[in-house]
Amino acid sequence: MTVSDFSTASTIAPPLPPERAERGYPANDAARPSFAAIVASLHGRTGKTLFARVLADYFLLSGNRPLVFDTDFTEQTLRASFPFDTIVLDLSETRDQMMLFDTVAARSPEARVVDVSHYVFRKFFKVMHDCDFVSEARGRQVEPVIFYIADRNADAYEEGRQLRERFSDCALVLVENVFLGPLKEKTLRSAGYRAFDSHELCMMLPLLDPAVAAAIQEAEISLSEVITRPLSRSDGNPFAGLTFDQRAEMRGWLMKVFRDIHRVTRAAQSRAPQLAPIDY
Amino acid sequence: MKPVVLMVGADKGGVGKTTVTRTVLDYLAAKNVLVRAFDAEHPRGTLQRFHPDVTEVVDITTAADQMKMIDTLATSEVKVSVIDISAGLLAETLKAFTDVGFFDLVHEGEFNFGLMHVVGSSVASLDEIAEVLPYARGKHYFIVKNFINDTSFFEWNPTVYRNYFRGAADAVEVNIPKLNEMAYEQVEIAGVPFSDFVGNRQSNGQVANNSLVLRGYVRTWMRNITDEYDRVGLLDRLYDRTAAAA
Numbered sequence: 384m385t386v387s388d389f390s391t392a393s394t395i396a397p398p399l400p401p402e403r404a405e406r407g408y409p410a411n412d413a414a415r416p417s418f419a420a421i422v423a424s425l426h427g428r429t430g431k432t433l434f435a436r437v438l439a440d441y442f443l444l445s446g447n448r449p450l451v452f453d454t455d456f457t458e459q460t461l462r463a464s465f466p467f468d469t470i471v472l473d474l475s476e477t478r479d480q481m482m483l484f485d486t487v488a489a490r491s492p493e494a495r496v497v498d499v500s501h502y503v504f505r506k507f508f509k510v511m512h513d514c515d516f517v518s519e520a521r522g523r524q525v526e527p528v529i530f531y532i533a534d535r536n537a538d539a540y541e542e543g544r545q546l547r548e549r550f551s552d553c554a555l556v557l558v559e560n561v562f563l564g565p566l567k568e569k570t571l572r573s574a575g576y577r578a579f580d581s582h583e584l585c586m587m588l589p590l591l592d593p594a595v596a597a598a599i600q601e602a603e604i605s606l607s608e609v610i611t612r613p614l615s616r617s618d619g620n621p622f623a624g625l626t627f628d629q630r631a632e633m634r635g636w637l638m639k640v641f642r643d644i645h646r647v648t649r650a651a652q653s654r655a656p657q658l659a660p661i662d663y
Numbered sequence: 664m665k666p667v668v669l670m671v672g673a674d675k676g677g678v679g680k681t682t683v684t685r686t687v688l689d690y691l692a693a694k695n696v697l698v699r700a701f702d703a704e705h706p707r708g709t710l711q712r713f714h715p716d717v718t719e720v721v722d723i724t725t726a727a728d729q730m731k732m733i734d735t736l737a738t739s740e741v742k743v744s745v746i747d748i749s750a751g752l753l754a755e756t757l758k759a760f761t762d763v764g765f766f767d768l769v770h771e772g773e774f775n776f777g778l779m780h781v782v783g784s785s786v787a788s789l790d791e792i793a794e795v796l797p798y799a800r801g802k803h804y805f806i807v808k809n810f811i812n813d814t815s816f817f818e819w820n821p822t823v824y825r826n827y828f829r830g831a832a833d834a835v836e837v838n839i840p841k842l843n844e845m846a847y848e849q850v851e852i853a854g855v856p857f858s859d860f861v862g863n864r865q866s867n868g869q870v871a872n873n874s875l876v877l878r879g880y881v882r883t884w885m886r887n888i889t890d891e892y893d894r895v896g897l898l899d900r901l902y903d904r905t906a907a908a909a
Contacts, residue, residue, distance in 0.1 A: 477845045477877075481874045513880065513883045514875045
């Protein structure tokens with residue numbers, strides 16, 4: 384499998400409405416909406432920031448260099464991974480809210496990845512809801528997708544259910560991180576969990592050898608380099624002293640997650656209501 | 664339907680009276696009520712800057728302009744007139760309207776009259792209320808507490824408060840919630856109705872480039888105000904329909 388297999392450029396390209404073409408929007412821009420991936424989880428330590436990184440690398444390898452937004456003002460983990468493309472924000476400031484939502488909804492070809500810290504979870508979705516972000520973004524050819532990472536607790540699923548209801552016009556991908564361990568009994572019985580029984584957009588972060596998992600957590604490791612660099616070369620970054628088998632496992636894990644991301648973003652895009660109540 | 668006059672006034676400046684008037688104009692427009700507005704802030708006219716299509720600047724102290732407002736009430740196609748009274752002129756205007764017999768016509772049922780009295784958070788406001796009360800009796804009297812620009816709560820002594828309001832048994836209390844400062848500022852700069860700011864329109868009708876976050880703040884705030892005006896039955900009271908429970 385090569386990088387181009389992941390490209391989002393190929394299949395879905397709705398024909399340009401004539402009135403749009405007349406007004407001179409660049410054809411390829413209008414035909415190819417960019418994604419705004421919003422990564423969130425109710426609690427901390429769910430692998431959210433790692434997943435945001437994987438998403439950013441997925442877009443990078445697809446030829447959509449992403450803009451990355453980190454809402455964790457104190458830790459700024461993502462900035463270490465993408466020092467040149469990461470904007471760190473303090474959502475308690477109106478100015479930063481504008482920087483985030485106005486930029487993410489702007490008409491431009493880059494993919495956008497937003498890592499929503501659990502500290503600002505409610506604030507983020509309140510502002511997102513109040514500013515009618517989904518239809519505003521869609522009106523500018525940006526397709527938002529919420530990646531919601533559940534954890535072992537019932538309240539996480541319940542929150543996910545409410546999120547799905549509140550943003551019924553936006554694709555919500557349920558991400559289950561196997562690394563967090565089996566779900567609690569109480570969770571399996573909860574209404575929130577069962578609400579996702581027939582949910583279409585689901586994906587899983589598969590289990591990973593602990594040593595590999597530790598290596599992958601290193602913020603400085605470039606995941607796209609893990610994919611593009613020959614496995615036979617073990618020197619230095621990005622493989623951090625892993626054995627051949629571990630390197631192969633890391634790559635296999637990434638490929639699997641990329642493939643899932645590809646599948647769900649495609650599905651999200653094809654389900655998106657065909658364009659815009661608001662046209663700018 | 665009877666012609667309606669709604670006065671918005673305050674006895675002192677800086678309580679956001681014109682902002683309240685703007686919310687009322689947006690509210691009425693959203694309810695498909697045709698409305699004309701008089702801006703008594705002569706000769707500048709802040710209200711006129713935001714709602715130029717429906718607003719005329721008047722000098723409320725002159726007989727000529729008083730006639731312009733009152734004499735056209737019965738003949739105008741537009742049945743609702745909102746008068747934004749400049750700071751310090753509320754009591755005086757009410758007196759002038761009494762002198763020309765306007766309130767007699769209201770009592771005879773020719774017109775409907777409502778008064779939105781925007782008060783500040785200080786105790787001085789209470790004296791203001793006392794001064795206006797004689798004119799407000801028997802009318803639709805709204806006491807508007809305006810929180811738009813500050814978060815400080817009204818620190819009125821409840822006993823004093825009740826004493827003042829004993830004279831206005833049918834006074835209705837309206838609360839205008841706080842609006843995000845940056846959003847408020849940007850609407851000021853844009854110089855358009857709140858609804859146009861939310862709809863991303865410039866004053867010339869062209870598409871604006873307002874921040875969607877700030878538009879969101881204004882939209883949510885307007886929704887809350889609409890709920891508040893609905894709650895007190897503003898429209899029903901002005902139309903003299905069965906007043907909604909306050």
